[in-house]
Every structure is written in C-alpha cells, then in structure tokens.
Amino acid sequence: MNTMKLKPNAIMFTHNDLDGIVCGILFQSVIGYGAEVNYCGYYNVDEKIIKVLDHIERRTNEHPQIIISDLGIKPETAECVDRYEGEKILLDHHKTNRWIQEKYDCAIIDEEASGTLLVFDYIEGIPDRFRDFAIRVDDYDRWVHAYPDSKRLKCLFYVLGIERFVDRCLNLTNPIIFTESDELLLELGEEAIERYIHILEKGIVIYELTGDKQLGVVFADRYQSEAGHELLNRLNLDAIIMIDANNRKISMRSKPHTWAKLQNVLVVGDIKTLQWLNLITKVLSYSDSIKTTKIQSSFCVIVDNQITLDRLHKRFVFRSNCKVRFSSRRGYRINSSNSRRIS
Ligand SMILES: [Mn+2]
Numbered sequence: 001m002n003t004m005k006l007k008p009n010a011i012m013f014t015h016n017d018l019d020g021i022v023c024g025i026l027f028q029s030v031i032g033y034g035a036e037v038n039y040c041g042y043y044n045v046d047e048k049i050i051k052v053l054d055h056i057e058r059r060t061n062e063h064p065q066i067i068i069s070d071l072g073i074k075p076e077t078a079e080c081v082d083r084y085e086g087e088k089i090l091l092d093h094h095k096t097n098r099w100i101q102e103k104y105d106c107a108i109i110d111e112e113a114s115g116t117l118l119v120f121d122y123i124e125g126i127p128d129r130f131r132d133f134a135i136r137v138d139d140y141d142r143w144v145h146a147y148p149d150s151k152r153l154k155c156l157f158y159v160l161g162i163e164r165f166v167d168r169c170l171n172l173t174n175p176i177i178f179t180e181s182d183e184l185l186l187e188l189g190e191e192a193i194e195r196y197i198h199i200l201e202k203g204i205v206i207y208e209l210t211g212d213k214q215l216g217v218v219f220a221d222r223y224q225s226e227a228g229h230e231l232l233n234r235l236n237l238d239a240i241i242m243i244d245a246n247n248r249k250i251s252m253r254s255k256p257h258t259w260a261k262l263q264n265v266l267v268v269g270d271i272k273t274l275q276w277l278n279l280i281t282k283v284l285s286y287s288d289s290i291k292t293t294k295i296q297s298s299f300c301v302i303v304d305n306q307i308t309l310d311r312l313h314k315r316f317v318f319r320s321n322c323k324v325r326f327s328s329r330r331g332y333r334i335n336s337s338n339s340r341r342i343s
Pocket residue numbers: 019020070093114115141
C-alpha cells in the first residue's frame with residue numbers, strides 16, 4: 001500500500017479517544033487547522049461516514065480524499081467506502097477489523113501499531129517534530145508503557161478535552177514537552193484519577209470464576225483505562241468489567257489473553273434489544289483487552305454456562321431483526337455467595 005499525499009479538501013473520520021484524536025492532529029498538521037475531522041465513536045461512525053459520502057455524491061463533482069483512522073466500520077459501510085470514487089484509506093490496528101483488510105485494498109490493519117503511528121507512517125508530510133509525540137501516543141494506546149510521559153499525555157487529554165488538547169498540540173513545537181501550566185493541570189488530573197480509583201475500590205464486587213479466576217465488576221463512568229488497569233493490579237484480578245450506567249456503555253479490561261480463557265463468562269443484562277446481543281458476540285470474540293460497547297441497561301449479571309451462551313448466540317444469529325427476550329434465567333448461574341465486596 002502506498003502512502004497518501006493529502007489534498008487541502010481531504011476529510012478524516014477518526015476515533016474520539018486519545019489515539020484517534022492525535023490522528024486528527026497529525027492530519028491537520030499537514031493541511032491546516034480548518035481541515036475537516038470527524039471525531040466518532042463506534043456507535044456513530046457508520047452513520048457519519050454514510051452521511052458525508054452521500055452529501056459528497058449529491059453536492060459536487062469533487063471527490064475529496066477520505067481517511068478513516070483508528071476505527072472499524074460495518075460491512076455495509078465498507079461497501080460504500082469501496083464504491084466511493086475518490087481516494088480513500090482506512091488505517092486501523094484492531095484485530096476485530098482484520099476482515100476489512102482481507103476484503104478491501106484501501107484498508108491497512110496493523111496490530112503492531114496504533115492508529116496514530118499508522119497515520120504518521122502512511123500520510124505524507126507530517127512534520128518530523130511530531131514523531132516522538134506519535135510514539136508516545138502509540139506507547140499509551142497499545143499499553144506498552146515504555147515511556148512514563150505517555151500516561152501523562154493521556155491525563156492531560158482528560159483534563160483539557162478534545163478541542164483544547166488539539167489546539168495545544170498543534171500550537172506547540174513538541175507536544176510531549178509539558179509547559180508550566182500543563183504541569184499544574186497534570187497534578188490536578190492525576191489527583192482526581194487517584195481519588196476516583198479509590199472510590200471504585202470501595203464499590204467493586206469480585207466474582208470468583210471457574211479456574212480460580214477473579215472478575216471484578218464495578219460502576220465507572222470515567223478514566224476507564226487507568227482505573228481498569230490499576231484495579232487489575234491492586235486487587236490482583238484477571239479481568240474487570242466497568243459499567244457506565246448513564247452512558248449505557250460497558251468497558252472491559254483484562255490481563256493479556258484472559259478474555260480468551262474466560263470465554264464462558266458473559267455479562268448480560270435486561271436483554272431487550274439487538275445491541276445487547278452485539279455485546280455478547282463481542283465479548284465472545286474478543287480475546288484481548290480494550291473494548292467498549294453500548295448496552296441497554298445498567299443491570300448486569302454474569303453467566304458462566306457455555307450452553308446458555310450458545311443458546312444466546314444462536315438467537316442472535318437467527319432472530320437478529322426482532323426484539324429478543326431471554327425468557328428463562330435458569331441457565332444463568334450467579335452465586336452471590338461467591339462474590340465478595342471489598343472495603
Ligand atoms: Mn487505537
């Protein structure tokens with residue numbers, strides 16, 4: 001795959017996390033702050049791409065370049081992108097998106113690099129002064145931790161939010177050098193994260209699973225990466241599930257490859273819609289750590305029964321268009337005497 005030389009009207013779709021945002025920063029460092037960057041989550045990326053492509057087709061004869069970074073897309077969306085007559089490239093590193101590369105020439109899925117590093121490598125003209133910045137973001141995103149500063153960069157991103165962080169990084173010669181005001185913000189940010197982790201430690205419920213595995217379940221609506229990994233270590237867990245009840249999202253973190261071993265563990269709730277089933281299939285197919293999926297309810301139970309899982313899975317496949325309700329909970333084995341609260 002060749003590199004891409006950007007034209008001024010290129011359009012980027014990128015993930016709304018640190019890795020994705022920095023893809024956008026690198027992109028704008030080439031063609032300017034006014035360049036169109038769409039920050040997306042997995043829940044709306046397909047919708048956004050389709051809308052923009054549709055608009056382009058109707059409105060103009062021009063075909064701006066399309067760059068999709070640090071995100072996967074649905075098969076229907078991939079079809080549309082493939083049909084799009086302009087130049088396009090999809091740069092991602094998530095294992096679950098490998099199929100896109102297998103099917104389409106415009107996609108590069110490289111698990112050995114973050115989205116940011118792929119953008120740095122495949123987009124021409126990114127100033128070399130951003131190289132170390134890209135390496136730090138890669139270090140954080142892939143949880144390598146060779147550089148202590150990469151964690152601080154993420155903390156600063158938390159404190160500043162997307163727009164201020166983008167402004168800051170584009171305006172500095174070297175975004176990995178922290179200014180005096182950055183240092184103060186970092187101090188406040190790090191304290192806030194630590195306080196939050198402490199609160200989670202009090203609320204977490206730990207389930208003992210077969211094979212002496214420990215699974216923590218906790219309500220958490222922010223700092224999921226930091227809190228997740230910190231709690232895995234502090235409490236010596238194998239995996240942790242963090243439920244963001246207000247945003248209806250669930251995040252999972254685990255020690256490397258633990259999800260594969262925990263295949264017969266599943267988090268389900270009041271299963272009423274398809275989205276829950278998406279969650280199920282995702283839990284089943286993910287074997288590594290970082291995932292986020294929308295859920296419909298803040299209620300959570302744990303299933304450790306493979307037959308139930310198979311049954312759920314089949315229903316998903318065969319009844320994907322209708323509301324799904326699991327009438328019986330007999331298959332669910334959750335034994336509250338096996339759970340313990342810390343504090
Ligand atoms: Mn990423």
